[in-house]
Structure formats: structure tokens, C-alpha cells
Amino acid sequence: MIADKSKFVPRVCYEIFVRSFCDSNGDGIGDINGIISKLDYLNELGIEAIWLTPIHPSPSYHKYDVTDYYAIEPEYGTMDDFKRLLDAAHAHGIHIYLDLIINHTSTLHPWFSEARKSNSNEFRNFYWWMTPPQIEALGISTRETSDDSQVVYPWHENLEDPEKYYGLFFKGMPDLNYHSEALRDELEKIIRFWLVEIGVDGFRLDAARHIYPDWEKHLSIEFWQYFSNIVQEVKPDAFTVGEVWAETEEVAPYFRYLDATFHFDLSFALQRMLIGERDEEIVEKLQASYALFEKYNPLFVDAIMLTNHDQDRIGSVTGNHKAKIKMAASILLTLPGQPYIYYGEEIGMLGTKPDPYIREPFLWTNNEPESGNTSWIEAQFSTTDTVAPLEIQQADPESVFNHYRTLIQLRKSEPALAQIFAPNLHRVCLHDNQMLAYLRPHIDKSLIIMHNLSQFSKPILMPADKADFVHIVFSNDPQHSELLTKMELAPYCSLILASIPNR
Known part of the structure; x- marks a missing residue:
């Protein structure tokens, strides 16, 4: 069983596809110094941990085919640059998780x-x-x-x-065979190097369910026991989050040895709900998954996301519907778990496969000189014609960015929303499957969250035992202010309520 790391778990995380995030030297490619230059921004947004996509030398644009586990991709910078990033991030109270690719290497390794x-x-x-x-x-x-x-x-x-x-993923990515003790020795050196010598805070673990091929699939889970034992020995507070792209039943056993895994079932359910404008009994499904995860680790961390670098962006899933993009954020940031925001989601970036177009340049400004905008690819989806750059959104109180920022701050300040361990989630029945509502109970202050998934105004049919939840903590429905007096919720709007004591 993994150790109690409850003191070390950041509440809001951010995935950076390094090549696309911020260019510091004008070569069109995102780099480590570019990330350093935007730490104040990430701090303003409320981010507490960054997952960096691979930074090792690699022949590909995405770097998931490693040629040297001990070096930094020269396009991204140097090891000294990376050490400066670590120091600067830690000074901002931000953890750094390294994407560790140990299922395969490049054929050029x-x-x-x-x-x-x-x-x-x-x-x-x-x-x-x-x-x-x-x-x-x-x-x-x-x-x-x-x-x-x-x-x-x-x-x-x-x-x-x-x-x-x-090679499961590509002929240029041969799978590693961990029956080799010599290979395991090499892996231990790599883990020690990054956790101890360099000082990263943890790993995002790529292709965690494919460490062994399908015909030896059962050994993949056992492998993570070996891996976690090394991590515990060399850096007990290091955090591990695994990519186990599978249904909940297959994911659950990985919690025996990993701190967190990404919740793909939830990701796809949220996408379907946003498209279909109907609840899929998501609260009950989450409760069932929590019960299953808890069997393997009572301190499991549910890593939740809307989409990531392998999925069509949530902005495109919703058809660039600004109200739905905001509602997606409202749901993600009010559910239990450890949310991961894919870079650019906070400004409503767009993109559909093939993969390069879900990894387009972050839009910092309207392409002004020294803006930090990368240009390694000509964007087809997230352009200044379709997405307002961050600089514009920061000045707009109704922007997607300010919606994210407000909800992140709320998540961090409200104990009921900030709770990660022992997820606190119960259904609130509003007798309408286009209204998603749930209770986040907490000894200090419980909250009810409701979302109108539909294009129509909906009545709020509050259960009698929840009638005292009338204090408005958050609303993006302009008809509501401090107290819930009008029992109605506008289309695609969200509402967070607290009870008034002794009412």
C-alpha cells in the first residue's frame, strides 16, 4: 500500500504541452524559459502543480519517443534551465510533475x-x-x-x-521488456536521478496499463508495486499519477500502487452530457467508482479532466459554445478529485484530431512581437478569429478565463470543494434530467451545486430537506445575487448554494 501523501497533494493541476505553451527565444517553439516567464500567470490562475509533457531528447515533435532519459530536449532548453524552472515553480508554491515514458523508447535510443x-x-x-x-x-x-x-x-x-x-504504439516506439533485470536497474537509476538529483515532485506515468503486452497484461499492475517501492524509498512525498486509459473496473486495481489515475470514464461522460444536454446519472456512477477505488486504496486521488493532449478539445466538443465551455469548467471544478486543466482550456481553445491540431499554440496576445506565442504549427482551430487571446480575456469579466479563475479560487477557498480524499458527493434530486445537482457535505460548510445542462430556463425544485440552502456562493445567472429568491436557473448556468444557519 502506498504511503499517506495527503499533505503533498495539490488541489488544481495544469497540463502543459511544452512545444505549444510559450516561446522565449523567438524560434517558434515553446520552451522551458517560456514556462518560467508564465509562472506568475499560472499563479494568478490558481495552479498548484504542472504536468509537463515529455522534455527529453526525441526525434518527434511530441517527444513521447525518448532517446535519452537523463537530458533535456535541446529545442526546449538545458538542464540548468529546467533546474531554474523547478526553483521558480517551488517559489510560487507550484509542484512539477515530469511525464515519464517507460513503456517504450525511440528506435534511436x-x-x-x-x-x-x-x-x-x-x-x-x-x-x-x-x-x-x-x-x-x-x-x-x-x-x-x-x-x-x-x-x-x-x-x-x-x-x-x-x-x-x-511496438504497441508505433514502429518507431519499441516496447521495453521489464523481464530484464538489467533494464529494471536502469529504470531505478532514472527514477533516482529525477526525484533526488534534480528534484521533481512526481511523475505522470504514460501508458501505465501497457507496461507489459496484452498477453502478459496481469503483470502491468504488479510492475507498479515494484515502481512505487523505489519511489517510496528515494522520495516518499513524490506524487504519481497514471494514465490508465480504460474503464473504471480496469483502472481501480492501479490505485493499489499509484497515488492517482486519470478518470477517462468521467471525461467522456461529461463530454456526452454537454453534447446531449442530459445527466447520465453521473453522481451515482462516480459514487460507484469511488467505492471501487477505495477497496484498493482508501487515500485514492481521482485525477479528473475534461480532455487532455490525446482528445479533441472540450471547446470543439461543445461546438465553441461559450456558455457550454463555461459550464464544463463549472462541473469539473465543483466535483471531487484533483482537476487537471489542459493548457488553453481556460481561454476556450479549440482543436480536433489529428493530434497536432489539439496541441496548437497558446494564444497569449494578438501576435504582437515578443508575445510568447509559438508558431511551430499553423493553427487551424485556435486562431484570433475563433478564440480571444488571454490578454483580451483578462480584461473581460465575462470571459472564459475569468470564469475559470473565479471557480479555481472558489475551489481552493471552500473546504467542501477543496476536499480530495474520501470524496464528498451526494445526489440532489431536482426531478429533471437536464438539471445536474449534487451536495458536497462538509463539517464547516456544506454546498449544493446545480447546473442547467439545457438551452431552456428550468425551475429549481429544491427538496424540502434542502430548503435552507439559499445563500448564493456563486452564480453566473445574472438573475441571482446574494439570496436565492427566484427558483429558476437560466440556460447553461451554474449555481452554488450554502445554507443560512438557524434559518
Whole structure:
């Protein structure tokens, strides 16, 4: 069982796709110094932890195919730059989580360059190799596609080699084989280097359910016991959040060894609800998932998000509907868990697959000189014609940015919303499946949150036992101010209520 890290868990996190966030030197590519220059902004927004997408050297634009685990991608800066980022982030009270890619490497990694030379090479067992007859005998020549990999034929040829190598995601990303004790020794060195020598606060763990291939799937969970034991030994307060892109039942066992995992079922349910404008009994589904997670770890952290760098942006999912974009934020930031905001969500950025277009440049300003805007790709979705840059939104009290900022501040200041462990969530029945309402009970001050998912004004049919919840903590419906006097909620609006004592 993992240790109690309750003192070290940030309440609001932010995912930065480094290449697209902020360019400090005018080469069009986001970099580490660019992130340093925006820490005041992130602090203003209310962010307490940053998940950085991979920063290691890599031949790709996304850097998920590592060639050196001990270095910084030169396009992004130097190790000294990264150390300055850590120091500056910590001075702002912000943790840094490193995206650790240990399911696979690049084919250009020295390990694989050696392994592919011959089946007697000392690095050969760092990867998965089989002859075509062996592959056929095991019935593993093809696989069913999954949300996180569309590859059907995962075995790839190595020129003039009788054996093929296994690469679940892409032929340029050969999977590592952790049956190799020598590889495990190398992994331990990598963990120690980043947690102790460099001082990062934790890891986002890529492809956590695929550490072993499908035919040895059960070993992936056991692997994380080994991994977490190393983390506990070298830095007990380090935080781990895993990408387990699967349904809740498959996700739950990973909580035995990881502090948090991303809640993909919730992400997709929220997207469907925003499109269909109807509740999917989300409170009951969340309660069921909490009960399941708790069986494996009473101190589980539910890492919740709207979308991430592998999904169509929530702005596009909603059809660039500003009120729905705001409501998506209202739901995310009032549910239990540890929310992760994908960079640009707070200004309503847009994007649909293919992947580069869900990772477009953050819009800081209207492309003024030295704005920090990156230009490595020509944006097709998030342009100044479709999304107001941050500079404009900061001055607009009705902007998506200021909506996010207000709700983040509220989440951090209200104990009922800030609670991460032992999620506090109960259904409030308003007798309308286009009205989502829930109670966040707390000994200091309980809150009722309600969202009108529809395009129509809706009556608020408050249960009799909740009649004293009339003090308005938050509302983006202009007809409400300090007290709930009009029992109605405008389309796509949200309301947070507290009770008035002795009423």
C-alpha cells in the first residue's frame, strides 16, 4: 500500500504541452524559459502543480519517443534551465510533475540501436523480440484497437533480422521488456536521478496499463508495486499519477500502487452530457467508482479532466459554445478529485484530431512581437478569429478565463470543494434530467451545486430537506445575487448554494 501523501497533494493541476505553451527565444517553439516567464500567470490562475509533457531528447515533435532519459530536449532548453524552472515553480508554491515514458523508447535510443544489432547483444532483452512462427503460435500477430492505440499489427521488422520487435504504439516506439533485470536497474537509476538529483515532485506515468503486452497484461499492475517501492524509498512525498486509459473496473486495481489515475470514464461522460444536454446519472456512477477505488486504496486521488493532449478539445466538443465551455469548467471544478486543466482550456481553445491540431499554440496576445506565442504549427482551430487571446480575456469579466479563475479560487477557498480524499458527493434530486445537482457535505460548510445542462430556463425544485440552502456562493445567472429568491436557473448556468444557519 502506498504511503499517506495527503499533505503533498495539490488541489488544481495544469497540463502543459511544452512545444505549444510559450516561446522565449523567438524560434517558434515553446520552451522551458517560456514556462518560467508564465509562472506568475499560472499563479494568478490558481495552479498548484504542472504536468509537463515529455522534455527529453526525441526525434518527434511530441517527444513521447525518448532517446535519452537523463537530458533535456535541446529545442526546449538545458538542464540548468529546467533546474531554474523547478526553483521558480517551488517559489510560487507550484509542484512539477515530469511525464515519464517507460513503456517504450525511440528506435534511436542507444539501447535499441544496440539491441537491433543481433540477438546476442547485451541490450537485446531490453525489448520484445520473436520470430514470426513464435508470434503466430501465441496468436498475437494482431490486436484489437483501443482508445490509446490504433495499431493493429504491433510487430515490426528489423532489416535482415529473423525476429520482429514489438511496438504497441508505433514502429518507431519499441516496447521495453521489464523481464530484464538489467533494464529494471536502469529504470531505478532514472527514477533516482529525477526525484533526488534534480528534484521533481512526481511523475505522470504514460501508458501505465501497457507496461507489459496484452498477453502478459496481469503483470502491468504488479510492475507498479515494484515502481512505487523505489519511489517510496528515494522520495516518499513524490506524487504519481497514471494514465490508465480504460474503464473504471480496469483502472481501480492501479490505485493499489499509484497515488492517482486519470478518470477517462468521467471525461467522456461529461463530454456526452454537454453534447446531449442530459445527466447520465453521473453522481451515482462516480459514487460507484469511488467505492471501487477505495477497496484498493482508501487515500485514492481521482485525477479528473475534461480532455487532455490525446482528445479533441472540450471547446470543439461543445461546438465553441461559450456558455457550454463555461459550464464544463463549472462541473469539473465543483466535483471531487484533483482537476487537471489542459493548457488553453481556460481561454476556450479549440482543436480536433489529428493530434497536432489539439496541441496548437497558446494564444497569449494578438501576435504582437515578443508575445510568447509559438508558431511551430499553423493553427487551424485556435486562431484570433475563433478564440480571444488571454490578454483580451483578462480584461473581460465575462470571459472564459475569468470564469475559470473565479471557480479555481472558489475551489481552493471552500473546504467542501477543496476536499480530495474520501470524496464528498451526494445526489440532489431536482426531478429533471437536464438539471445536474449534487451536495458536497462538509463539517464547516456544506454546498449544493446545480447546473442547467439545457438551452431552456428550468425551475429549481429544491427538496424540502434542502430548503435552507439559499445563500448564493456563486452564480453566473445574472438573475441571482446574494439570496436565492427566484427558483429558476437560466440556460447553461451554474449555481452554488450554502445554507443560512438557524434559518
